Amino acid sequence: MDLVLNVADHYVLTPYVYPSSWPEDGALRQIISLLVVTNLGAAVLYLGLGWLSYHFIFDHNLMKHPQFLKIIVGPQNQVRREIKYAMTSLPIISIPTVALFFLEVRGYSKLYDHVEDSPMGWPFVLLSMISFLLFTDGCIYWIHRFLHHKSIYKHFHKPHHVWKIPTPFASHAFHPLDGFLQGLPYHIYPFLFPLHKVLYLALYIFVNIWTVSIHDGDYRVPGPLQEVVNGAAHHTDHHLFFDVNYGQYFTLWDRIGGSYRNPSVLEGKGPLDCIRRLTAEGKMSTNGANANGHMNGHANGSGAKGKEE
Numbered sequence: 561m562d563l564v565l566n567v568a569d570h571y572v573l574t575p576y577v578y579p580s581s582w583p584e585d586g587a588l589r590q591i592i593s594l595l596v597v598t599n600l601g602a603a604v605l606y607l608g609l610g611w612l613s614y615h616f617i618f619d620h621n622l623m624k625h626p627q628f629l630k631i632i633v634g635p636q637n638q639v640r641r642e643i644k645y646a647m648t649s650l651p652i653i654s655i656p657t658v659a660l661f662f663l664e665v666r667g668y669s670k671l672y673d674h675v676e677d678s679p680m681g682w683p684f685v686l687l688s689m690i691s692f693l694l695f696t697d698g699c700i701y702w703i704h705r706f707l708h709h710k711s712i713y714k715h716f717h718k719p720h721h722v723w724k725i726p727t728p729f730a731s732h733a734f735h736p737l738d739g740f741l742q743g744l745p746y747h748i749y750p751f752l753f754p755l756h757k758v759l760y761l762a763l764y765i766f767v768n769i770w771t772v773s774i775h776d777g778d779y780r781v782p783g784p785l786q787e788v789v790n791g792a793a794h795h796t797d798h799h800l801f802f803d804v805n806y807g808q809y810f811t812l813w814d815r816i817g818g819s820y821r822n823p824s825v826l827e828g829k830g831p832l833d834c835i836r837r838l839t840a841e842g843k844m845s846t847n848g849a850n851a852n853g854h855m856n857g858h859a860n861g862s863g864a865k866g867k868e869e
Contacts, residue, residue: 561594561661563757568597590665594658602650605768606732607643613728613776614639622777624844625831627724627800642729645719652736653743660747669750671757678754688755692763693809695753699745701813704806707738724799725831726775770809779825786826787811793823796831800824 569584573593582589622628629638664671678684707717716738723730732739746767750760779793786793790807794814798805804821807814814820824830838844 561597561761562665563761564597564601565590565593565665568593587662587666591658591662594661594665595654598654598658598661599651602654602732603647605765606646606650609769609772610643610728610731613772617773617776617778618728619777619832621835622725622727622831624835625725626834626838626844629722638723638725639727639729642723642727642733646729646732646734649734649736649739650732653734653739656740657743657747664750670752670754671750671760672754673757675756678756684754685756685759688753689759689763691753692749692755695749696745696767697807697809698813699748700742700808701806701817703741703744704808705817705819707741708803708806721799721802726777726796726799728772728776731772731775777831779823779830786823790814793825793830794821796825797821797823800831 574584578589584590623630623638629641663669672678675681675685678688680687707713716735719735720730720733720738723733734742746764749755774790774792774795776792777796779791779796781789781791781793788810790805790809790811794805794807794811801821804819805811805814805823806817806819811820825832835844
């Protein structure tokens with residue numbers, strides 16, 4: 561994060577914001593700057609990636625599904641509520657996150673500046689990228705599964721499962737503690753293992769892209785990767801059926817933990833299949849409302865109820 565902070569200091573903060581009496585390496589200044597930069601960065605990534613995915617990737621036919629929340633409170637629909645919840649949670653999540661970023665900036669992590677500083681040069685840089693993905697995937701699986709425990713779930717993780725048919729904007733719509741815990745492995749990694757600073761920044765952006773992508777309703781995964789990659793098809797079933805497909809990038813830990821479910825989309829029983837079936841049966845009008853006039857139903861993608869508490 562010090563790379564971003566240095567750029568902000570050089571081009572904006574030092575000449576235009578802070579008085580000259582505040583040194584760039586002052587702790588208070590760094591904490592304030594990190595709070596501002598982190599919140600701005602999170603908002604730009606979330607809204608920017610969400611907007612692009614929503615307009616160019618997300619299949620808007622999914623909004624016809626009985627469990628898509630058309631009308632909630634007043635003029636709010638699901639998309640507006642997802643955005644509102646995320647934008648309310650992100651500033652709170654940023655507080656403990658900035659504490660970790662501050663430790664990084666003060667030199668307590670194992671982040672390094674130059675490839676020559678890595679233990680084995682370029683091979684180690686590439687290896688650390690794979691290591692980062694495997695480490696965070698395993699940690700997030702168990703954190704995510706822990707958040708589904710019946711004594712924990714209703715207090716922290718349940719708000720994210722309001723979105724049975726999520727849009728890209730649901731990607732960051734978490735309870736603050738839930739969001740921080742699931743992001744914690746990304747911040748812990750550089751304190752445990754050496755990692756190039758530029759690679760860390762690139763992986764941080766990738767993580768946000770991936771988080772949006774598994775909520776974007778684009779279920780296409782190249783055939784050979786369907787058994788390995790935990791994509792939108794897998795994560796959609798997690799939202800629908802509650803206790804399956806906890807993984808972040810891969811299906812490895814779901815298979816080890818016995819929580820893997822073959823995506824219903826690949827079996828012709830996904831949300832779009834549900835919409836087509838209800839439309840063919842005359843139970844849904846072209847605008848997505850049920851034939852009896854109700855906008856919100858209680859059937860999931862295959863017509864079965866999930867196990868949500």
